Amino acid sequence: MADKKNLLIIGAGGVAQVTAHKAAQWAKEFGTLHIASRTKSKADDIVTSLRDKGHKMPFQTYALDAMDSKAVAGLIRKLDAGVVINVGSAFINMTVLQGCIDAGAAYIDTAIHEEPDKICETPPWYANYEWKRREAVEKAGITAVLGAGFDPGVVNAYARFAEDEYFDKVDSIDIVDINAGSHGKYFATNFDPEINFREFTGTVYAWQGGKWTENKMFEVGREWDLPVVGKQTAYLSGHDEVHSLSARYKDADVRFWMGFGPHYINVFTVLQSLGLLSEQPVKTAEGQEVVPLKLVKSVLPDPASLAPNYTGKTCIGDLVKGKGPDGKDGEVFIYNVADHKDAYNEVGSQGISYTAGVPPLAAAVLIARGDWDVKRMANVEDLPARPFLELLGEMGLPTRVIDATGDHPI
């Protein structure tokens, strides 16, 4: 047991809860298990939910200001943590990564770094923060896996899987994310409203014809007919994975499509048109400075509160087109279907948190086992896809493929 890596999870929201439950299920892969959060009581709540599901492992909890890289490094050293999973807010990536570099631990995150007062910076987004630390990561000899949630993350592995097992040349990657679930509220976002809306208020960047193209949100829509969830309209959206896949697949078109119903679009359009999704403060008649987006967040349901009544399924997959070894054009749809109710029954979270929280734990297991311990910074598509996808299948996120032979598991 002594040579097993200790695991530190940073963050204690809905996604962190899933990651912690999976870590408890896969505890044999690690040494000791730890969770740190700005608010220790939130980490304690996760431990309570673990105990409710019958887990008896010794999960320790800590209060941590993850914006302070010295504090992060200090905790890593104190715990001798070998792998850190950052499932906290997207604002802490750079300080947590720095802590890992300083203390020599492997780093995993699930979403791109963001600065609170900036939305939708110059593409490719990874070049603005994460990739600037490539050299420092390599010099420190640590492994840093970026964007290892579902999307980004698993969908990046789907693209790599298509490259590895189907095509000599990839011509296009269309990632489609459909949540056909129902939470029964007037309106809610599936994860932190602040981050959720920030995804859609800026320019929609896609990589097409070898260059960045720009659209507005909801400008380009397309109907998809997908397994289980059926016909659904999805809209060209800005999303992290486009900003790394476009580097590996320079000659392919890379697009991200997210499904939205007319009600979501209407509420979003009203809020955005009025300026209520702005991350820039406004001043009230009384002179109070308020960031509209933060107020909107405070009136919306806590995404974690949706879980008990969430029903229905998600389908997230990659339609990849390319030229096979025979030189002929082909296409393959690689996907996963997840169920909100199943997720809640297993780990007490809704399906969106489940699909985001399981993959970073799979990445941590692969690093702990050595399969992915590459001692450099990597996006998921830079790493072998099959071991990741097979492990995800064991962990509850099976991958299926629709190819020339039909619809089957990988």
Next chain:
Amino acid sequence: MADKKNLLIIGAGGVAQVTAHKAAQWAKEFGTLHIASRTKSKADDIVTSLRDKGHKMPFQTYALDAMDSKAVAGLIRKLDAGVVINVGSAFINMTVLQGCIDAGAAYIDTAIHEEPDKICETPPWYANYEWKRREAVEKAGITAVLGAGFDPGVVNAYARFAEDEYFDKVDSIDIVDINAGSHGKYFATNFDPEINFREFTGTVYAWQGGKWTENKMFEVGREWDLPVVGKQTAYLSGHDEVHSLSARYKDADVRFWMGFGPHYINVFTVLQSLGLLSEQPVKTAEGQEVVPLKLVKSVLPDPASLAPNYTGKTCIGDLVKGKGPDGKDGEVFIYNVADHKDAYNEVGSQGISYTAGVPPLAAAVLIARGDWDVKRMANVEDLPARPFLELLGEMGLPTRVIDATGDHPI
């Protein structure tokens, strides 16, 4: 000149601007002219707009905290003001009225008193604040005319006009307010958004069958076919005048209908459903306390800013049904049509401010002349209607009637 009453206008928003312009046009009716506002520079801006229209009268401006009744009384005494027009926020009615009682000046307002943290109190609303001061007003020997804008105000006079000139018994009064104008913005309210939304977030009270009935906003809609503006859908709404007319016309049904297009209703519904129209503070994740309605107000266009590009017309009127001297059932529609562009050209304001800002000046003239100087508290329907409506015709708000003989001026 010495026996003419000095006029003090309190408030310096869009409605106050109209009242001030009309006062300048009718300066011969008064002694000296004064405007006081919390922010003196806003009163100064109105004087500038008066000078731009060629008025040369000596309008003096003052900074005044109208929530302080002693300060109000002090200013009235200092100026020897005989008539005070309160066209400030609806939160200052009680302190301004008290100042008038203490200093012995006539009082006029255009909207019912409101407390910032209360919405839609027990009906009749006037009984909660204004009517409690009846005795004090009578004892002080001053005249206090309540709700002397357009609606409430002119529409109350329309009801009284129907009583005086058409019916022995009034059976129903349906007040219909249609703004068929266009301001070219995504969304805007025609007066202070805070007051505007507060009108629609509570219970819709109507007086029907001799008792208060309750509905929700947008629950009861009806199509009207009105002069100039044509077919328009209006919704049963809560409004001040229902709460005084129901006292004078106990045996009649009294309803207020306001026109809304589907876009307004959609934006309103989204904001209200999310809790963004609440007057109760919420706490953000960062711990800041914010009143959602105040933030929404801050992101919406200033109603005064709509004026330059506002086009189209308003139609506001009363459909009154009753029994005539011959004992037969009859009905009459008494109404005014106003034009946004004309209002802007004349006084630099949009039509909604115009219709609200002219009537209190007409009331002030009638008090100054003695016609309405009744030395007690009165709602507009308690006062002779014809002199008011005839003076409004001279001031730019002509009244027309559709009766058995056709559509004609009064």
